[in-house]
Amino acid sequence: MSMFEDIPVEVGVIYEGERIRRKEMQVEFGGPNIEHKFELVRVKSPDEIEDGKITIIGPDIKDMPEGSSHPLGILVEVAGAQLESELEGVIERRIHEYCNFIEGIMHLNQRYDIWLRLSKKSYQKGLNSLVYIGKVLHKLFKSELPIIEKIQITFITDTERVKEPWKEALEIYEARDARARGLKDEEVDTFYGCTLCQSFAPTHVCIITPQRYSNCGAISWFDGRASARIDPKGPVFAIEKGELLDPVKGEYSGVNEMAKQKTLGEVTRVWLYSAFGHPHTSCGCFEGVAFYIPEVDGFGVVHRGYREPTVNGLPFSTLADSTAGGRQIDGFHGISIEYMRSPKFLQADGGWNRVVWMPFEVKERVKDFIPKEIVDKIATEKEANTIEELKKFLQEKGHPIVERWKTLPAEAKAIAVEEEAVEMPAEAPVATLPTLPITAGGFKIILKDAKIYAKKVIIRIEKPEKKG
């Protein structure tokens, strides 16, 4: 009846997140003290694969002394008509997820960093061979990813024989990364859209391209590609990108069409690389916000983990609130951290040359992707916490934005940020007295023992006009 009747322990999502401490562990594989460890998925041609074959090269669990550590290579070879090598990484990440479903198996990290532990309890229940793990992987891969038609799994635990494939694996990761980073929006025909967030924010649609991650930071173009293939009726779908209408702003006819369709006409144009005009909509779960600072004509960036007010006095929550909910708001732009690593990052608005402030923590994370000549000119909370300090800093460092100040007319700066706390003194009603309609021209009105009653008085604060 159950899918895993031949497995001596339970297999289920609820075991995810199980922690196995050293004293509870039977054996471990990989981890910080073992050099040779990896997991790798390769796409092969069907005739190279024997479906369901599980091979162990080296000692199996039952041959290992209690409490010992071992090298491990997990090689998963798959074949299927729709599979391509670009999907290897996406499939590979499932190894982590699936291993953790097994009661008494802890799997941490990925690629050349893996660390697995098996609990004594599960060992005593009979989980004494890697074959069982192989069976679970086989079963789950086949049932979850129907595009995998054949799959064979090899575990390498032999100290010597793991070295060669480990070296190869490292080379493959390297090549894969280089290809992923190098992949440009111009080089593909298809983007991906995601409407997962519509379950909470019904007018949002994410456009995922090789150079623009989903706002939540969880879905790359490769992930999108895999998802769309695996679950064609699911929330991730392919977008024929169509004609490139504006290479700088990043406007594609196919994207516009799809946005219109998915938002029921709410959004009709999307500029992928700009925070102005028709910016990408922001859902509820973006990792950061790029926000326009009119006083310096530049952008601040803040990530959701930053708890203090930003340089313009507004915290992440307020800035996020200005753009969330599937809207296109000029100058307030929900983004992923990964998008900051993209050469297309705010390309239409000047890219990094336009960024003037970001929290230290997030700057550290993306430092290697900021052009060298600008990196030290972007302030963090360590250098500037007010607009005045920021201006001074930018001038001192010679940030390219300073050049823009000279060329732009001064009045182009009045973007409205909702400022709320207009303090009024407690005796405010008195101040309104001279403007009571007693100032009828020409007459001198003398009121003696006057009593004026009003059930309700509403005071409206006049606001300067907003610039869209």
Next chain:
Amino acid sequence: MSFKNVRVKIDELKTRAALIKNLQLSIGNVMEETWEEHVGPTPFPSVTSLREWDMKLLKRYKPYYLPFCELCCLCTFGKCDLSEGKRGACGIDMAAQQSRIVLLACCIGAATHIAHARHLVEHLIEKFGRSHPIDVGGVHVKLEAPITRLVCGVRPKTLGDLEGILDYLETQVTHLLSATHTGQEGNNLDFESKVFHAGMIDHVGLEIADIAQVAAYGFPKADPEAPLVDLGFGAIDINKPVIMCVGHNVVPTVGIVDYIKSNGLDGQVEVCGLCCTAHDTTRYYPKAKIVGPISWQIRFIRSGVPDVVILDEQCIRTDALNEAQRIKAPVIVTSDKNCMGLPNRTGDPPDTIVDDLITGKVPGVLILDPELVGEVAVRTAVKVAPLRKKFKTLPETSDVISGAKLCRKCNNCKRVCPQDLDIPEAMETAANGDLSLLADLYEFCIGCTRCEHVCPVELPIHSFIVKAGEKQLKAEIFKIRSGRGAIQDTEIRNVGSPIVLGEIPGILAAVGCANYAKGGREVAEICMEFANRRYIVVTSGCAAMSAAMYKNGEGKTPYEMFTGNFEAGCIVNVGSCVTNSHIAGAAIKIASIFAKRNLRANYEEIADYILNRVGAVGLAWGAMSQKAASIASGFWRLGIPVIVGPHGAKYRRMLMGRKDREEDWYVYDARTGERVYVGPTPEHLFYAAETKEEAMVMIAKLCMRPNDTTKGRAIKLTHYIDLHKRMYGKIPDDIHMFVRTKADIPITMKDEILKILEERGWKETRIPDPTLLPRLIRRRKEE
């Protein structure tokens, strides 16, 4: 900011146009209009404004009445027997009568919270001024009062702004209460709609009470790292003078703490409390200690430890004065709601009051000035402590044994025991010198002392049980994270993506009183079970205390084991009863923050959003009071199901969906306007579970919502099925109703579930943008 009842007097004013003398300007309300969000359809809703929404809910979740009493004896026509379809002398039938009593209970609950809020606000305005700002979480909480914004359509910025809102609430309670008079409302569904209204009004009252005290007293402001404080009898230092505070209104206790601090007595006097006053005291003064939930009142007094007993309001033992007299502990009552027949000494000099209390001239006093309470309580405690030398009424073991020998085995005690504890059997073994069976009762005893009142030989049975369980009582030393108040806007945003992606299966709120059928430990076990399953778990009130009363192998309590951040796998104590508003507030904020739905006076749309999208469930495992009833009703109207424990059936009716009636489970797809079957999600609005296991299965089940993404649904189903298997040993028989597409199937159970689906003739449906409100169907623009 706004002002109420502004009066301006000007002797002489010269302007260019006028000379004005003796001008008096009186303005009822001054409101500053800086809030640009447009006002929704129902600002300050009347009793009938949201009736249509209520009827939508009641059509699906039909009231199922469980008459606790089949008679009505509210007027002189009666008593009227309403059983078997009979109507009373006024014409009322059983259904209407039951819902009428529910409404009465909810009015009592709402009035209690609102009066509490009114007292707090008045007092705080007097102390801090009308213009004291409402700050409940600094820059992290922009939405300071989500319920008030949603219901009333106003945004309070200062303490003074809260007064007008309270005016509204008081009016509504009066209207609602009047509907219960003989010869008013006659329809049960209309009564139920009014019950919902009472609950909604109650929630506003809760919110006002808490934001006022957080803002004025500087309680933790939405702080995930609010201090860990001591909880339990064993944590109290009996070598110091001990002041025991019971109730819900922290104002007099603040007076005590302030006096201690300003007179150099910090660390020399033990301030401890029970029930919500204890929660709020630790929020003000982390050195204060929590004795435990409300059911610890008598056992703590009888231990002889308290030197002075301070009573404020709500859920206080009405015989606390008698009990305190037995241990010679002076009592100070501090609330106009609860004067206990004691003389009002508010106007007297403190010296004479303290003297009278120390000499025992009076057993207690009424003092309505919190600062005076502070001085009298502390001075009395310091002086009386050495005199009392911990006057104990817990009997010696030998007394228990000899007492037990007098037991006549009449079974009266067992019969009146709400927990059906086998006291006679325990007495029998105790008579033979073995107290272990009596000790076993300790954990399950809720401390009502009904057994003592029916005992023909007047044995102090409760004291016997506590004596037998003394070891357990003294070993009660736990940590609880002090009530943190609101959930930050940023925390809400942080859980957005994991909720959408299905990594967080739901939100469980363990709230309410301590009338447990099988002890408070079950609450701790449920909370940990769901935190381990990576649900968001929040706690409040007595349930929050019970959740703390557990230790793992390393001696850690749940609040030390799990994070205080509002995120997957947390256990978050928001605080006292009034902080339940922050739990409702968090659900409301999800709609505002993720979807940018307008909150302002937009109740129906937000409730529809929550019902259809936010997988939150309330668990009031020991719900006892009328306040708990009104709090629950507030959650129902907002679309959040509530589960109660076995005693909860005494609330007289459940709101249960019928999963077999397919037609009940259609929603509109807001994208297309089509009606789509979404299965029984959530299946019930109000449900009494008999056992902990049943409750856990139901929690997992009621977290499902029509909008679940396939990943989210798969995770929710996994937990539902897993818990069901654990309790009943088999797969639930209704999973086919919760699978919409094959991607909903939990991946490790695919084979067996596919087989079931096939047997059940399951058909694939689609996931709509769900709503019950036709007006929210969006029309395609430009087409």
